[in-house]
Amino acid sequence: MYLHEHDAKELLARYGVPVPAGCIVGMDTALPEVLPSAGPWVVKGQISAGGRGKAGIIKKVATREELDAGVRSILGRVVKGRRVERVRVEACVESSTELYISLLLDAEAGGVRVIVSLRGGMEIEAVAATEIRSEVVRLDTIAIADCVVRLAMGYAPAAAQALREAGAQLANAFVAAELRLIEINPLFLRADGSWVAGDAKVVADEGALERQPALRTLVETQAAHYVESAVKLEHGFDYVVVDPAGEIGLLTTGAGLSMMLIDELRANHLKPYNFLDVRTGGFRGDPTRLVNVLKWISAGPKVRIVLVNIFAGITDLGEFSRLLVEAMGRVPGFKLPVVARLAGNGLAAAREVFAGAGIALYTDLDEAVAEVRRRLEVA
Amino acid sequence: MFPRIDGSTKVIVTGITGRAGRQHSRIMREYGTNIVGGVSPKAEVKEVDGVPVFVNAVEAVRETGAVACVALVGAMQLLDAVKDAVAAGIKLLVTPTEGMPVHDAVEALELTRAAGVLWIGASTPGMAVPGAAKLGFLPHDSLLPGPLGLMSKSGTLSYEAGYRLAQAGIGQSVWVGVGGDPVKGTRYAELVPFYAQDERTEGLLIIGEIGGHEEEDFARVLIEQRFSKPVFALIAGRSAPEGVTMGHAGALVHGNHGSFEAKRAALTAAGVTVFASLGELVAGVRARL
Numbered sequence: 001m002y003l004h005e006h007d008a009k010e011l012l013a014r015y016g017v018p019v020p021a022g023c024i025v026g027m028d029t030a031l032p033e034v035l036p037s038a039g040p041w042v043v044k045g046q047i048s049a050g051g052r053g054k055a056g057i058i059k060k061v062a063t064r065e066e067l068d069a070g071v072r073s074i075l076g077r078v079v080k081g082r083r084v085e086r087v088r089v090e091a092c093v094e095s096s097t098e099l100y101i102s103l104l105l106d107a108e109a110g111g112v113r114v115i116v117s118l119r120g121g122m123e124i125e126a127v128a129a130t131e132i133r134s135e136v137v138r139l140d141t142i143a144i145a146d147c148v149v150r151l152a153m154g155y156a157p158a159a160a161q162a163l164r165e166a167g168a169q170l171a172n173a174f175v176a177a178e179l180r181l182i183e184i185n186p187l188f189l190r191a192d193g194s195w196v197a198g199d200a201k202v203v204a205d206e207g208a209l210e211r212q213p214a215l216r217t218l219v220e221t222q223a224a225h226y227v228e229s230a231v232k233l234e235h236g237f238d239y240v241v242v243d244p245a246g247e248i249g250l251l252t253t254g255a256g257l258s259m260m261l262i263d264e265l266r267a268n269h270l271k272p273y274n275f276l277d278v279r280t281g282g283f284r285g286d287p288t289r290l291v292n293v294l295k296w297i298s299a300g301p302k303v304r305i306v307l308v309n310i311f312a313g314i315t316d317l318g319e320f321s322r323l324l325v326e327a328m329g330r331v332p333g334f335k336l337p338v339v340a341r342l343a344g345n346g347l348a349a350a351r352e353v354f355a356g357a358g359i360a361l362y363t364d365l366d367e368a369v370a371e372v373r374r375r376l377e378v379a
Numbered sequence: 380m381f382p383r384i385d386g387s388t389k390v391i392v393t394g395i396t397g398r399a400g401r402q403h404s405r406i407m408r409e410y411g412t413n414i415v416g417g418v419s420p421k422a423e424v425k426e427v428d429g430v431p432v433f434v435n436a437v438e439a440v441r442e443t444g445a446v447a448c449v450a451l452v453g454a455m456q457l458l459d460a461v462k463d464a465v466a467a468g469i470k471l472l473v474t475p476t477e478g479m480p481v482h483d484a485v486e487a488l489e490l491t492r493a494a495g496v497l498w499i500g501a502s503t504p505g506m507a508v509p510g511a512a513k514l515g516f517l518p519h520d521s522l523l524p525g526p527l528g529l530m531s532k533s534g535t536l537s538y539e540a541g542y543r544l545a546q547a548g549i550g551q552s553v554w555v556g557v558g559g560d561p562v563k564g565t566r567y568a569e570l571v572p573f574y575a576q577d578e579r580t581e582g583l584l585i586i587g588e589i590g591g592h593e594e595e596d597f598a599r600v601l602i603e604q605r606f607s608k609p610v611f612a613l614i615a616g617r618s619a620p621e622g623v624t625m626g627h628a629g630a631l632v633h634g635n636h637g638s639f640e641a642k643r644a645a646l647t648a649a650g651v652t653v654f655a656s657l658g659e660l661v662a663g664v665r666a667r668l
Contacts, residue, residue, distance in 0.1 A: 211480070
């Protein structure tokens with residue numbers, strides 16, 4: 001779960017990390033009377049992706065008029081497929097030095113990769129290897145903080161001091177909040193030796209939400225900004241709108257197969273609306289998940305057809321097909337045509353159920369996709 | 380490195396009294412897996428479908444001599460199940476559970492590595508030696524004894540690929556679902572030496588997906604170890620949006636990190652044939668094996 005910068009900074013501030021004074025402005029909220037500072041400010045579009053500066057959704061502004069215009073120009077922009085629905089207005093930091101520090105869960109090593117550099121402000125991939133110091137240590141608060149102390153040795157005293165302080169605070173946050181990544185880039189070091197996190201990238205672990213109340217509350221209260229995590233938390237499965245203008249609603253199970261189907265549809269110039277791993281194994285005779293999914297899919301403004309693809313290893317397709325037909329009846333006004341591809345256990349029973357409900361059934365995925373194309377072209 | 384798995388390998392199932400534990404124990408036994416015991420910390424029952432139930436893996440191993448364990452417990456209970464299996468001296472541990480907290484996975488990895496346990500998972504459909512035994516969920520329709528080594532992050536995509544290949548007459552030697560989590564017990568690269576020396580294996584297929592750099596690491600190891608059998612790959616998620624976790628916790632692209640293009644480039648440079656679709660995969664593998 002890739003946090004918006006605003007939420008990342010609020011999280012890190014709780015662990016003592018200094019951040020520039022800032023406030024959040026949404027689509028329907030006005031700028032507050034009392035601004036975070038007297039100006040100048042930075043207006044920063046909030047999306048769960050990097051490269052925001054290059055995409056033009058980070059702007060420095062000096063006057064109140066520029067601020068208003070900046071906020072208006074960034075809100076509503078679509079960057080990397082995500083609509084900017086809120087901006088953080090932040091006191092601009094006049095900096096003399098930009099440093100870099102990050103903690104990354106290193107999956108291969110099974111530890112934490114600690115990276116520091118005096119060349120902050122750039123993407124770390126663009127910094128020469130000789131200007132980066134990095135080490136992998138155990139997932140342990142003291143081990144991480146000690147590592148930053150070691151890595152900062154030999155840096156100018158003020159830079160080393162700032163990195164050491166940041167290291168200790170970030171280590172606490174990383175372990176206590178069970179994070180996968182914290183990146184502070186740039187870390188602004190002022191001439192007087194004080195420092196502040198200019199940007200903050202935090203990736204949290206969805207698997208740990210159950211025992212991370214603060215993050216869980218964030219997902220619940222900001223569900224509109226963490227749609228996928230909120231769906232998973234509330235409903236227990238994964239659903240992602242991959243193209244708001246998509247025409248094909250997908251009712252699929254399994255992350256890999258669902259991703260592959262989206263890839264193949266797009267390669268064939270078809271427009272899938274959503275990714276779905278509905279986890280048929282978790283239905284337990286209840287059509288609620290399917291009812292929800294059909295509602296969400298039918299809410300897609302351009303969705304014209306539903307493609308079902310279930311490869312049943314364990315799932316009983318007879319039961320699945322009955323639940324699907326029941327769910328279709330429970331969605332008021334559901335009229336989308338449904339093309340299904342089913343394979344595996346219980347196919348004969350499913351064939352009977354679908355025949356009764358007028359759902360086209362294929363056992364070959366390519367044939368089902370061809371039928372979807374035919375229907376879209378005819379309509 | 381890889382304990383020998385066949386129909387005589389003794390296996391215990393942690394969580395056998397649960398819904399999934401009981402169901403999959405039955406299905407695994409139908410396939411030929413030799414399940415000799417179950418574990419349930421509460422152990423309210425003495426047996427499940429004729430399989431004796433013990434309070435922990437230590438006792439189960441002492442009584443049955445099991446060497447392998449399949450843990451079918453909730454995500455928040457999984458770390459305890461791993462600790463129990465390690466303490467019991469289990470050699471091969473398979474954990475299909477999805478959603479294990481990543482920091483728990485780091486601890487589990489430290490423990491299993493230190494003890495020399497081969498841990499497959501979490502978030503894995505399991506593994507199988509087709510025709511002999513399976514540990515986990517792999518559907519019987521997709522399993523067919525044959526020459527292709529298969530490793531996969533995704534369960535369903537590998538079921539589909541395995542099924543289509545089996546329909547085309549191409550079966551598997553040893554099938555390992557490494558799983559979709561970022562931090563996991565066994566990664567593709569670690570099994571390269573096994574598949575290199577395994578005589579049943581004439582070619583290797585990895586089914587990958589966006590996120591992390593496991594495919595890139597695998598490509599590097601193929602080159603370093605001069606792996607000489609043909610290698611094929613199918614990578615899902617090339618059209619996934621950045622910054623969104625696509626179902627699997629490991630399937631998260633940020634920046635160029637974990638992107639489809641980075642993976643394709645690394646694999647191609649290592650001589651791997653990368654396919655863009657399931658249909659091309661089946662035709663391509665059939666042409667080479």
